[in-house]
Amino acid sequence: MSARSPESPRAYRGRLLTPIPASPDGAQVRTIDDALLVVGSDGRIAQAAPFAPGAFRGPVLDLRPAVLMPGFIDAHVHFPQTRVIGSASGPLLDWLERSVFPEEARFRDEAYATLVAGEFTGRLLASGTTTCVVFSSSCAGATDRLFRALLAAGLRGIAGLTLMDQSCPEALRVPRDEAIPAARDLVQRWHGEGGGLLEFAITPRFAPSCSRPLMEAAARLARDHGLLVQTHVAENPAEGEATLRAHPWARDYVDVYDRVGLLTGRALLAHAIHLSPREWDRLAETGSSVVHCPDSNFFLGSGRMRLSDPRARGVPVGLGSDVGAGRSFDMRRSMSSAFDNALCLGDRPTPADLFVLATQGTADAVGLGRVVGSLDVGKEADFIAVRFPEHVIGEAETLNHLVFASDATVQRAFVRGQPVYP
Ligand code: GUN
Ligand code: ZN
Numbered sequence: 001m002s003a004r005s006p007e008s009p010r011a012y013r014g015r016l017l018t019p020i021p022a023s024p025d026g027a028q029v030r031t032i033d034d035a036l037l038v039v040g041s042d043g044r045i046a047q048a049a050p051f052a053p054g055a056f057r058g059p060v061l062d063l064r065p066a067v068l069m070p071g072f073i074d075a076h077v078h079f080p081q082t083r084v085i086g087s088a089s090g091p092l093l094d095w096l097e098r099s100v101f102p103e104e105a106r107f108r109d110e111a112y113a114t115l116v117a118g119e120f121t122g123r124l125l126a127s128g129t130t131t132c133v134v135f136s137s138s139c140a141g142a143t144d145r146l147f148r149a150l151l152a153a154g155l156r157g158i159a160g161l162t163l164m165d166q167s168c169p170e171a172l173r174v175p176r177d178e179a180i181p182a183a184r185d186l187v188q189r190w191h192g193e194g195g196g197l198l199e200f201a202i203t204p205r206f207a208p209s210c211s212r213p214l215m216e217a218a219a220r221l222a223r224d225h226g227l228l229v230q231t232h233v234a235e236n237p238a239e240g241e242a243t244l245r246a247h248p249w250a251r252d253y254v255d256v257y258d259r260v261g262l263l264t265g266r267a268l269l270a271h272a273i274h275l276s277p278r279e280w281d282r283l284a285e286t287g288s289s290v291v292h293c294p295d296s297n298f299f300l301g302s303g304r305m306r307l308s309d310p311r312a313r314g315v316p317v318g319l320g321s322d323v324g325a326g327r328s329f330d331m332r333r334s335m336s337s338a339f340d341n342a343l344c345l346g347d348r349p350t351p352a353d354l355f356v357l358a359t360q361g362t363a364d365a366v367g368l369g370r371v372v373g374s375l376d377v378g379k380e381a382d383f384i385a386v387r388f389p390e391h392v393i394g395e396a397e398t399l400n401h402l403v404f405a406s407d408a409t410v411q412r413a414f415v416r417g418q419p420v421y422p
Contacts, residue, residue, distance in 0.1 A: 014035060018070060075270075117148070128332075132156075134146065134159040164209040272305055283310070284314055293325070380416045388401055
């Protein structure tokens with residue numbers, strides 16, 4: 001298992017659109033109408049500048065009129081829910097029981113897991129997603145198949161075995177003395193593979209389905225290896241009640257994860273809708289990040305997260321599709337739903353805000369903000385080429401179409417400078 005071999009430097013010509021770090025005039029994105037993006041043999045961006053005839057010696061792939069932009073980052077997606085997208089079977093706990101758990105149980109069949117893993121990576125790439133943070137099922141074999149598929153696809157991915165040892169069907173329940181060694185094996189096999197493109201994440205499903213000893217052991221494993229921790233928090237009021245019934249020693253939902261040691265400084269908590277100010281403060285104090293999953297929140301009727309809650313406290317926020325509660329792998333759908341979510345709460349983010357959220361903002365939330373998320377020199381060259389209708393020319397119009405119009409097509413995708421799509 002190795003990274004794809006580095007190749008000679010390559011250069012790409014096209015319109016370039018990228019987030020920029022805080023600038024004095026408040027601009028968030030930068031456009032270069034005719035740009036040359038040069039990728040070094042190490043897969044990093046060596047140059048991102050206006051095209052100048054003759055300035056670059058070597059072959060240039062001319063992708064005009066496509067727009068070159070950072071690949072999208074999906075900070076929360078469930079691989080074994082690829083085939084249950086659109087199952088409108090109720091609010092969270094009913095939907096899990098009726099639609100999700102029966103499907104996830106099928107992943108004990110490794111041939112099925114392999115088949116769906118190929119669909120999963122194919123759909124991410126076709127949507128322009130180049131980095132994913134993924135929940136597998138509770139089956140170690142299926143998780144291994146997922147990693148194999150991520151490697152074969154050339155994707156950047158952080159993925160974990162979903163831990164659940166209580167309040168779930170027998171077919172999915174894995175006791176701690178089986179689950180933790182299985183997670184440890186997967187760390188040995190996959191963490192850092194693909195030349196560092198792949199990471200293993202500690203993945204307790206959510207507090208109701210995990211015993212305290214399981215979460216404590218998982219937290220130790222996370223700390224031993226410096227692994228990202230991902231889970232769900234405060235998505236739905238009935239889930240919140242189930243959490244406190246399962247863990248009556250905790251003062252609130254966040255306190256469960258806090259007391260078992262899961263808020264390691266690399267914790268990524270999805271949804272975060274029904275949190276008290278104390279819980280938000282505690283997430284900030286522990287250096288945790290949250291994932292906004294607005295399309296899923298609408299589909300399951302879970303509620304609306306207010307972006308200002310984390311932002312006011314400096315808690316990084318990423319964007320997640322949350323497929324299969326989210327209705328699309330396409331992060332443009334998530335951006336559009338994030339707009340609707342904010343409108344309902346009296347805010348009006350710009351398309352630029354949403355684009356930055358889905359790229360640099362999400363990279364920051366998952367701890368990859370210095371590696372990917374923008375097309376700056378020195379970053380790894382994870383980028384996509386997107387084709388817009390001919391009349392879409394200016395920056396504002398391009399962003400409007402990207403986020404809302406569903407008429408732009410992902411033509412190509414590259415991870416660390418290697419072509420991964422089509
Ligand atoms: N909470 C626990 N498991 C899940 C899941 O699979 N999807 C969502 N949206 N929330 C969850
Ligand atoms: Zn989820």
